[in-house]
Amino acid sequence: MEPRLxxxxxxxxxxxxxxxxxxxxxxxxxxxxxxxxxxVARADGPVSYALSAxxxxxxxxxxxxxxxxxxxxCGRCARFFSTTVRIPAFLRAYPRQAGAESLDVTEDxxxxxxxxxxxxxxxxxxxxxxxxxxxxxxxxxxxxxxxxPADDAWTALDGxxxxxxxxxxxxxx
Ligand SMILES: [Zn+2]
Ligand SMILES: [Zn+2]
Numbered sequence: 001m002e003p004r005l006x007x008x009x010x011x012x013x014x015x016x017x018x019x020x021x022x023x024x025x026x027x028x029x030x031x032x033x034x035x036x037x038x039x040v041a042r043a044d045g046p047v048s049y050a051l052s053a054x055x056x057x058x059x060x061x062x063x064x065x066x067x068x069x070x071x072x073x074c075g076r077c078a079r080f081f082s083t084t085v086r087i088p089a090f091l092r093a094y095p096r097q098a099g100a101e102s103l104d105v106t107e108d109x110x111x112x113x114x115x116x117x118x119x120x121x122x123x124x125x126x127x128x129x130x131x132x133x134x135x136x137x138x139x140x141x142x143x144x145x146x147x148x149p150a151d152d153a154w155t156a157l158d159g160x161x162x163x164x165x166x167x168x169x170x171x172x173x
Contacts, residue, residue: 005027009024009051009106010103012101028047028049033113040121043068047067049065053103056093061094062093063092066090067087068113070083074122077127079123131145
């Protein structure tokens with residue numbers, strides 16, 4: 001996947017103006033999300049970011065936004081669907097270290113992007129899911145299965161005629 005894209009976001013601290021910001025924007029390989037072994041989420045293209053860094057007292061503030069296209073497994077129909085995870089407001093304060101010339105924020109970007117992955121992904125909010133009996137994807141239309149067993153049980157109870165007295169054991173006609 002995008003072998004030529006960079007895999008790190010690194011600020012050159014020597015280029016940050018004393019009273020201003022250093023902006024850094026671009027794309028990272030989707031591999032930075034490290035989802036290769038994840039069974040329910042896959043990177044689906046480059047991660048885009050637009051960040052800026054500035055000194056504030058004894059710290060270095062980095063803020064901005066990032067987004068990444070991903071494919072997620074729907075929790076109901078078990079199909080992969082495409083979506084985009086976004087960090088609308090990335091913000092981190094790093095301690096200002098004497099002599100440091102660069103700052104790698106890749107790991108923090110990754111962490112925030114992964115936090116934005118939904119815990120229970122749905123391909124659409126009204127996904128009908130799979131039939132519990134035959135496994136058919138009900139988004140494609142109804143299956144031929146009879147109504148669920150719970151319905152059958154209630155129907156049977158409706159037709160049940162209760163005796164006036166409990167039956168007398170051992171007095172069968
Ligand atoms: Zn679904
Ligand atoms: Zn079915």
